[in-house]
Amino acid sequence: MNERNLTKKELLEELETANQQIEELKQHLVEIKGEKPSLDVQENRYRPIFKQANDGILIISLNGHFLDVNPKAAEMLGYSIDDLIGLTATNIIAQKELPDSDQKWEALMAGKSLPLYERIFRRKDGSEFPAEINISVIKDKAGNPSYVQSIFRDITDRKIAEAEKNQHIKDLTFLSQSALQFLSFPIDSTIYHFIAKQIQAIIGSEFIIIISSFNDENDEFIIKEFLCEKELSKKLKKIVKANILGKRIKPKETSRKRIVQGKLVKFDLKDLTHSFVGKDHIHFERQLKELFSIGIVYSIGFISKEQILGLVKIIAPSGLGIANTRFLEAFVNQSAVALSRNKALKELQQSEMTNRMLLEQLADGVMIVTPDPPTIVYGNPALEEITGYSLEELQSLDRMGIRKLFHPEDIKLIADRFYKRVRGRSPIPPPVYDFRMIKKDGSEIWVTVISKQIAYNNKPAILGILRDITSRKQAEKEIKRLNEELEKRVQKRTEQLREINKELEAFTYSVSHDLRTPIRQILSFIDLLEKRMKKESYSEKVTDYIKRINDSAVKMNQLIEALLNLSKMSQISIVSIKVNLNKVVDDVLQSFQSEIKERNVQIIKEPLPEVFCDPGLIRIVFNNLVSNALKFTRPRENAIVTIGLSSETTEDIAIIYVKDNGVGFNPKYNSKLFQVFQRLHEDNKFEGTGIGLATVKRIINRHGGKIWAEGAIDKGATFYFYLQRKRINSYID
Incomplete structure (x- = not known):
């Protein structure tokens, strides 16, 4: 429809044109019928229907403007009839449906008939409702388009019912x-x-x-x-x-x-x-x-x-x-x-008391049985050993004799499966199942059978392959006994570990109190000496000795602290939750920001996945590895540190690496990297306690992971470790 609204002048001009068309239509009817049509009579006849209709009716000019509207349409749209005269579809159709409305109008003007269709109408207050529309062009007697009639019906209730x-x-x-x-x-x-x-x-x-x-x-x-x-x-x-x-x-x-x-x-x-x-x-x-x-x-x-x-x-x-x-x-x-x-x-x-054997596992005995009456027509020597009967005895058994081969409680199961399989009844039973047999000497054994329908002398029969599984029953008893014995050993070993942990706690207490106290006293006395030396003059040699004593005491204190931290890694409980490693790495890098900016270190950080770990301990891991990477790249003018995810990462584990272009290490000493107090570089070049990587390894091991390193002298180093991507336990002990 035409979206343009008419001005008063344009509306009057269009009405005048419409009146001229009506006069021409009247004259045409006079010429055909020889009498003057009474338009007023026709209008009086159809006007009540127009006004009282339960559906909305719009009379639209060929230019898309409303010429007349019935009361129901005005009521549904929330306008007065006078307000609607001169408006277009733009004023009453939902904005999102206007393009489709224009396309349908163009099709109508091109002479195409439109089927019933649905449209969202917009009321004067802006609210919307769905409607079903029947729109058509009304032609005069000469077959020329005169105006457009649109009949629409509110289908809100129907839509609600459909939605429900x-x-x-x-x-x-x-x-x-x-x-x-x-x-x-x-x-x-x-x-x-x-x-x-x-x-x-x-x-x-x-x-x-x-x-x-x-x-x-x-x-x-x-x-x-x-x-x-x-x-x-x-x-x-x-x-x-x-x-x-x-x-x-x-x-x-x-x-x-x-x-x-x-x-x-x-x-x-x-x-x-x-x-x-x-x-x-x-x-x-x-x-x-x-x-x-x-x-x-x-x-x-x-x-x-x-x-x-x-x-x-x-x-x-x-x-x-x-x-x-x-x-x-x-x-x-x-x-x-x-x-x-x-x-x-x-x-x-x-x-359940037993586990079925694998379908593919072959048994010892082989037998062929034909139905009606059931007869054992073939059996191998192993079948004789299993049952205790000779082949001749087996072949001579009648129905009741064959029934005696099986445990009374299992006969119904065996017979049902036998006849369903041999006669092809639905559902076909599984080919492998277990049951009990009674040997000739009256002893009871367990067997498993693999059965299959075959043709024997051109008649259906069942091939059964049997294996004695009685030994499995005895093995289960033995396994139970061994498990009980193993449980006792585990309890004993647990007690031993508890004793070891107590000794370790005692050692930690000793380090914490007996070793740290003298170091603190040494540092205190050195501090008093330095204060006194500021007041009195001493030789440079004495000053140097005091400085060396102080440096050694500080280093000893750092070693004790590192040892305590390493000891704690075996003591504390680890809480495993899903952790975003990107956030952990960002926090660690932020703590080294001043050194990174001062040295203009290039940091390359690749996206890392979520893993299950203890966030506090994993932060210690990244802190140690990033600290080492920055330390050993100091000789480089263009230091580069990369933190990324290995291509060998799987759905279960995430393999993360920290790589640098620093001084590297001799790969033949790889095994010493993660040992306590093992350092591959001189103290006067690179400071450290030799405990950091040992702490990292202990944390990764506690998480059920693994850490390793690759490197070469003057070619940098790469440290790899992996963590679980799926929850194993909330707590890892």
């Missing part, structure tokens, strides 16, 4: 896909993480989601999954001062009664904070409110057959609520069924 239907279909699809995924989870899977992610998909990422399993033996909940935004998770762990995962919570009786209903219920914040920190919940509650603007705390239990399997707690930010509570309840109930199935499978797995 689509949402319902989407919800059902979500539940169906979740059900399939639940079925695919192995028994030892991360099913709680999957449930948390699905709940987050339903309610949004702004909420904190805590999922617990229920231990009915100890009557307590155990937190299995904690899901929220990463930064919030770090802050929350700091104020909780403990690892949230694995935390055990005793339920209150009042809470249990509300949980068992399987419905979403609201809880007081105190119930949540008391669960985490116990008596100190008031202080924790204040910290939590400062950290996270809490609105509502929701809870819903995993209930199956009136049994509590677990609990979902959802912390909602202030101003936010859960919109689709019924859908959330439906998913949680579905999850409860999956958890019940998972629990049953675990119990079943624990009750």
Whole structure:
């Protein structure tokens, strides 16, 4: 449609043109019918329909301006009829749909018929609504376009109904896909993480989601999954001062009664904070409110057959609520069924007494059995040894005799699988399974069989390859005995390590008090001597001796401090969390900024991944390696230090390196690099204690990683180490 609005003068001119067209049309009708048409009569006939129509009707000039509007159209658009006269589609169509509106107008003016289509209309107050439009060109008796008629209907209710239907279909699809995924989870899977992610998909990422399993033996909940935004998770762990995962919570009786209903219920914040920190919940509650603007705390239990399997707690930010509570309840109930199935499978797995042999493993005995009646037509010598019967005896056995070969409790299983396989019934049973046999002497043995349908004398038969697995049963008993013995050895070794740790702690105490105290006294006396020497004159030799004593004492103090730090690396507990190494490296480089700028050192830092580690200890690693790189590049005019990620990095481990173009080292002394007090350069050229790299190695080893170095004299050095990219344990001891 033409987007230009008419001025009064232009509107009058267009109306006059329209009147002339009407007069010409009247004259044309007189010539054809020989009588004057009564336009007023026609208008009186159709005007009531026009006014009372439930759909909006627009009469539009061929130039795109509204010539007439019915009351319903004015009502839907929020204008008066007079206000709409002279306007164009630009005034009532949503801005984003104007290009398409113009294209359809051009097609209409080109003589094309338009099917029903939808359009977003804009009311006078700026609000919008969807409508269905039927637009067509009205022609005169001569077949010439006279004006355009547009009939539109508000379809807001229909769109809402469609949206609700689509949402319902989407919800059902979500539940169906979740059900399939639940079925695919192995028994030892991360099913709680999957449930948390699905709940987050339903309610949004702004909420904190805590999922617990229920231990009915100890009557307590155990937190299995904690899901929220990463930064919030770090802050929350700091104020909780403990690892949230694995935390055990005793339920209150009042809470249990509300949980068992399987419905979403609201809880007081105190119930949540008391669960985490116990008596100190008031202080924790204040910290939590400062950290996270809490609105509502929701809870819903995993209930199956009136049994509590677990609990979902959802912390909602202030101003936010859960919109689709019924859908959330439906998913949680579905999850409860999956958890019940998972629990049953675990119990079943624990009750299994044997492990099946690999399908490809060949057995000793071979037999061919034909059905109707079942007859052993072939057996090899190994089969005779397994059963204790001769081949002639086996071949002469009738139906009841063959049944006696098998343990009474296993006969039904064996017969069912035999006939299904030999007759090709669906479903075809697996070809490998275990069962018990009774030997001729009455002893009981276990065998495994690989069965396959074959043709014997042009008739279907079963080929069975059997192997005696009784020795495996005896081996299991022996393994159990050995495990018990090994456990005792481990306990004994643990006690020995505890004694060693006590001795190490005693050594640390000795170093801390017995060695540091004399050094401090020496430094104090040297300080007094230097003050006195400023007042009295002494020879240069005496001054030099005092300086040397002071330097040696300072170095000794540094060595003691380094040794203490090295000792601590074996003592402290390591907390492993996901860490952004880029931030750690940036912090370390910032601490060396003055030296970097003063020497104009070129720092090349490549993007590094997130890894699981202790952030404080990994900062010590980067601090030592960057410090060494800056130290050993001092002789270089254009020093370059590179921190990057090796191309050999995998999905499981990240291999990081720190490279410099410094003085390097002799590779034949590579093994000494990470040993205590081993230095490959002279003290008067490069200061150091010889403990820094030993500390680095101990930290990396504590993280389950490895560190190594490559270098050559005057060709720089590169230090490599790797860390885990996936969580192994929250704590690494």
